[in-house]
Amino acid sequence: MTVAATWAVRAQKLSRRFGAFTAVDKLDLEVAPGEIFGFLGANGAGKTTAMRMFCGLLAPSSGEAWVDGLPISTQGEEVKRRIGYMSQRFGLYDDLTVGENLEFYGGIYGLDGTAIRRRSGELLQRLGLDHDVQRRTASLPLGYKQRLALGVALLHHPPILFLDEPTGGVDPVARRAFWDLIYEVAGEGTTVFVTTHYMDEAEYCGRVSIMVAGRIAALGTPGELKAAHHAQDMQELFLKVVGA
Amino acid sequence: MSRILAVAVKEFLHILRDPRSLGVALLMPLAMILLYGYAIDMELRALPIAVLDQDGGPASRELVRDVQSSAFIQVVEHLASRDAIEAGFRHNRFLAALIIPAGHATRLGQGREAPVQLVVDGADGSTAATVGAYLEQALRLHNQRQFPTATVRPLLKVEPRTWFNPQRVSAHFIVPGLAAVVLIMVCALLTSISIVREKETGTLEQVLTAPVRPLEVILGKLQPYLLIGALDTAMIFAVGRWIFHVPMNGSWLALSGYSLLYLWVALALGLLISTLVRTQQVAMMIALIVTLLPALLLSGFIFSHASMPRPLQVVGHAIPATWYLRIIRGVMLAGVNAWPREALVLTGMGTAITGLALRRFHRRLDE
Numbered sequence: 105m106t107v108a109a110t111w112a113v114r115a116q117k118l119s120r121r122f123g124a125f126t127a128v129d130k131l132d133l134e135v136a137p138g139e140i141f142g143f144l145g146a147n148g149a150g151k152t153t154a155m156r157m158f159c160g161l162l163a164p165s166s167g168e169a170w171v172d173g174l175p176i177s178t179q180g181e182e183v184k185r186r187i188g189y190m191s192q193r194f195g196l197y198d199d200l201t202v203g204e205n206l207e208f209y210g211g212i213y214g215l216d217g218t219a220i221r222r223r224s225g226e227l228l229q230r231l232g233l234d235h236d237v238q239r240r241t242a243s244l245p246l247g248y249k250q251r252l253a254l255g256v257a258l259l260h261h262p263p264i265l266f267l268d269e270p271t272g273g274v275d276p277v278a279r280r281a282f283w284d285l286i287y288e289v290a291g292e293g294t295t296v297f298v299t300t301h302y303m304d305e306a307e308y309c310g311r312v313s314i315m316v317a318g319r320i321a322a323l324g325t326p327g328e329l330k331a332a333h334h335a336q337d338m339q340e341l342f343l344k345v346v347g348a
Numbered sequence: 349m350s351r352i353l354a355v356a357v358k359e360f361l362h363i364l365r366d367p368r369s370l371g372v373a374l375l376m377p378l379a380m381i382l383l384y385g386y387a388i389d390m391e392l393r394a395l396p397i398a399v400l401d402q403d404g405g406p407a408s409r410e411l412v413r414d415v416q417s418s419a420f421i422q423v424v425e426h427l428a429s430r431d432a433i434e435a436g437f438r439h440n441r442f443l444a445a446l447i448i449p450a451g452h453a454t455r456l457g458q459g460r461e462a463p464v465q466l467v468v469d470g471a472d473g474s475t476a477a478t479v480g481a482y483l484e485q486a487l488r489l490h491n492q493r494q495f496p497t498a499t500v501r502p503l504l505k506v507e508p509r510t511w512f513n514p515q516r517v518s519a520h521f522i523v524p525g526l527a528a529v530v531l532i533m534v535c536a537l538l539t540s541i542s543i544v545r546e547k548e549t550g551t552l553e554q555v556l557t558a559p560v561r562p563l564e565v566i567l568g569k570l571q572p573y574l575l576i577g578a579l580d581t582a583m584i585f586a587v588g589r590w591i592f593h594v595p596m597n598g599s600w601l602a603l604s605g606y607s608l609l610y611l612w613v614a615l616a617l618g619l620l621i622s623t624l625v626r627t628q629q630v631a632m633m634i635a636l637i638v639t640l641l642p643a644l645l646l647s648g649f650i651f652s653h654a655s656m657p658r659p660l661q662v663v664g665h666a667i668p669a670t671w672y673l674r675i676i677r678g679v680m681l682a683g684v685n686a687w688p689r690e691a692l693v694l695t696g697m698g699t700a701i702t703g704l705a706l707r708r709f710h711r712r713l714d715e
Contacts, residue, residue, distance in 0.1 A: 159557045184559040195554030199365040200358065211354025212560040256554075 110173075112137045112264050112295035113158060117167035119318075120153050127153040129318035130167065135311075137263070140286065140296045142309030142326075146346050149315040151299045152192065155268055158297070159189045172263055185213075188257030192268045194249050198242035202233060202252055205241055206259065213260040220259075227255040231285065247278035254285060258294075265289065267298040271305065283308055303338035312338075314345045321345050351560050355568025359542070363572055370576075373538055377530045377580045381587050384526050385519060395479045396442040398425040398433065405453035411464070414490035415446065420482045437469040444468045444479045520595065523588035524676040525649030528669040530584060531607070532614040533639045535577045539618030540635035541628045542569050543709070548628060562709045566702070570615050577611040588680075597683030603676060606687065609694050610672040614639070616701040617668075623708035643669035668697050 113135040120128040128150040135141045145151045156162040158171055160180040169176045172186045196205045203224065210220030228234040231251040236244065244252065250270055257265055267286070271279040283305065290296050298309070306312050307326050314322040314329075322329055322345045326338055335341035363370055399415075401408050416423050424442050427433065433445045447465040455462040466483055468476045546552035555565065585603065588594040596603075618635055625631045645651060646660060647669035653661050664670050671694050675687045 161553060161556055181559055181561075184557060187557065189554070189557035191550065191553050193550040193553075195550045197358070197362070197551055198549075200361055204358070204361060208354055208358040209558065211357070212351045212555070212558045212564075214350060214559070216350075253554075 110137075111135060111170065112139065113141075113169070113171055113297055115154070115158075115167065115169040118154065118157065118164055118169050119166045120150075120157060120162060121165045126318050128157070128164075131318070131320065133313065133320065133323075135295060135297060137295050138290065138293050140290050140298065140308065140310045142306045142312035143297060143299045143315070144306055144312055144342060145299075145315030146348075147301075149346075150318040151315055152268055154315075155266055155297070155299065158183075159187060159266055160184055185260070186262055186264060188260070188262040188265045190250075190253045190257045190265075190267045190270050192272065194246075194253060196241055196249070196253055196256060199240065201238055201240055202228070202244070203237040205252065205256060209256045209259055215260065223259055224255075227258060230288075231255050247274040247282070250274065250278075250282060251285070254282070258289065262294070264295045264297065267296065269299055269301065271300065271302065279305065303342055306338045306342070314342060316346050351564045352568040352571075355560070355565055356571035359569050360572040363576070373534060373576050374579060374583075377534050378583050378587065380530050381523070381526050381584050382591070385522060385587070385592050394422040395420060395444075395475070395482065396422055396424040397479065397483070398427050398436055398442040398445045399423050400427040400430065400433070400445055400447045402450040403448050403452035407453040407456050408448045410494065411448065411452075411487075411490055412446075414493065415483065415486045418482065418486045418489075421479070421486060433467055437471070442469075443472075443475060444483065446483065519588075519592035520681060521677070523584075523592050523594045524680055525647070525673060527581070527584045527588070527676060528610075528647060528673040529640065529643040529649065531577065531581060531610060532617070532643050532669055532672075533636065534580055535573065535611055535614035536618035536621065536635040536639045537632060538573045538576060539569065539615045540621040540631040542573070543619065543622035544625055544628055544631045547626070562706055566619060566706060566709065569619070570612075573615050573618075574608075574611055577615065578608070581607045581611065594680060596680055598679035598685045602685040603679050606672065606675045606679070606691065606694075609691060609698065610668060613668045613694055613698040613701060616698055616705055620701050620705040620708065623705055639669075642667045646670070647673050649673060668694060671697075 111134045113133065115131045115133040118128060118131040118133075119126065131150075131154055143151050143155070153162065157164050157176065158169055160176060160183055164177065171183045174183050174186070176183055197208070200208065206224040206227075207220055210224065215223065224237075225234070228237060231254065233248060233251060233255065236248070241249065241252065254267075254270065257267075270286075271282050274282075279302065286296055286298070287308075298305075300306060309326065311323070311325050312329065313320045322333070322341075324332070326341075329335075329345075330337070330341050333341050333344050335344055397415075399412050401412065412423065415421055425432075425436065427436070427445065430447070436442050436445070445467045447467065449463070449465070452462050452464070464487070466480065468480050470476045543552070546555070581604075589596055617639070621631055621634050621638070625634060642663070643649065646656070646664040646667060648664065649669070653664050653670075656664060671690045675690045678684045678687060
């Protein structure tokens with residue numbers, strides 16, 4: 105075990121350039137196991153690019169990151185077994201039913217038929233989707249689609265969960281319910297790495313970082329950051345840090 | 349293995365949930381083979397000709413009757429003067445005019461040579477040559493019938509025989525050619541949208557965060573389309589055999605084996621296209637362009653390679669349809685089942701295209 109294994113997610117000088125544009129600029133970051141880590145920043149600050157690198161969807165231009173102690177540059181496949189990912193854009197199949205989506209992902213995560221059925225049943229009940237197994241995913245309201253996506257991300261019991269704006273576009277009640285689920289999952293020891301644009305959600309996080317132009321401009325617990333920047337709430341803090 | 353199966357099952361569900369596309373995939377080849385099987389008929393029957401009989405005697409009427417009795421020629425007009433020939437050609441009323449000069453019967457009565465003239469409309473070169481040949485043949489038959497004792501006999505006589513398709517029935521050539529064209533087009537179309545669609549809807553990103561290898565995704569995606577391709581193949585050959593009566597001189601097993609090989613190449617080609625483009629529309633356009641026209645024009649289906657300029661021959665040999673067409677014409681018409689060189693070329697193409705698709709798929713993730 106390397107030193108990095110004590111961190112759920114760790115980045116060292118992690119950079120990604122697209123042509124002349126540097127989306128992520130020498131990012132240094134450490135997230136402890138079991139933490140709910142809020143990864144904040146304005147649109148285009150580099151949050152999604154960094155997250156895509158952690159998930160093995162994008163290769164870094166330079167630097168290195170470790171997920172669950174494994175370097176992403178050489179152990180990408182192994183990293184994928186240990187993470188659950190929920191993208192900004194709903195990424196499941198609209199023309200399949202809720203149950204078929206779960207079966208497909210169970211299959212590609214290498215679970216056998218019985219394991220898939222047991223785990224799906226358990227997750228669907230927890231997510232309040234147990235009556236919708238036969239339903240076409242396209243017909244689910246957005247809030248339920250997001251829950252299903254969370255369910256798919258949790259199918260294989262990953263120690264680390266990456267959620268990219270998981271509650272975009274739904275009402276406060278649905279967001280609240282979704283965060284209850286996040287707390288439940290974190291309570292079982294899962295590390296949750298989450299991006300959001302809702303500052304009330306940022307308050308729910310153990311620690312947050314605020315990215316500006318590919319770098320981390322602020323990092324700490326919501327309380328520490330608000331005190332350091334003399335901000336009343338996260339909204340004010342965010343605006344101060346991003347310099348708006 | 350279980351991951352490939354999971355991908356295959358999922359892909360199959362997509363197809364079942366989209367009955368319209370499935371209908372197109374199964375009915376389009378059937379419609380095409382029926383339509384083209386009847387429409388592309390390279391035989392010429394009842395070619396219209398005109399007769400200018402300046403003699404008008406019984407001998408010339410006899411001659412016209414014999415010409416008329418040929419299945420390939422139909423006398424549509426009796427002309428009164430030479431001037432009418434050009435007008436007829438201009439308005440496409442007939443393709444050739446047979447002129448029997450005055451004094452025909454007299455010359456024959458004197459036992460002298462009695463020439464007739466044939467004027468052919470050269471605007472359509474290949475038809476002109478055909479009508480000329482048919483008329484000559486009709487006149488030769490007439491000669492033999494009328495003057496069986498004529499002393500002048502050619503010393504050398506060529507009697508051409510066409511093997512494998514003695515009647516030169518068009519369908520026997522057309523059905524294998526259509527199979528090669530239709531299969532590569534439909535299969536490439538089907539798979540060309542399969543990856544780009546997932547890219548467009550964002551589902552590919554989710555899949556790629558799971559521990560599934562690109563090769564497993566590609567192999568899984570191929571399965572259901574291979575099944576559709578196999579159904580299409582069976583339909584095409586069934587129609588060819590029992591509706592167009594194309595002979596089957598070789599083995600069905602060999603034909604199936606070579607067809608599977610060809611389907612693989614076609615499906616992989618579609619996948620490769622899918623990894624190269626950004627939208628489904630562009631994918632389908634490209635799939636159509638790179639399959640339909642080359643398979644139709646450069647495979648040796650309609651135009652023989654021997655008649656092509658050198659660069660086009662080279663291109664012709666680079667397309668899969670050329671090799672498949674050789675094999676299936678060989679199996680069905682010539683009854684030869686072993687085509688190792690052709691099969692090797694197709695295998696090489698399939699491997700190369702699959703490999704390229706895989707590499708592109710890898711790189712695609714980084715865009």
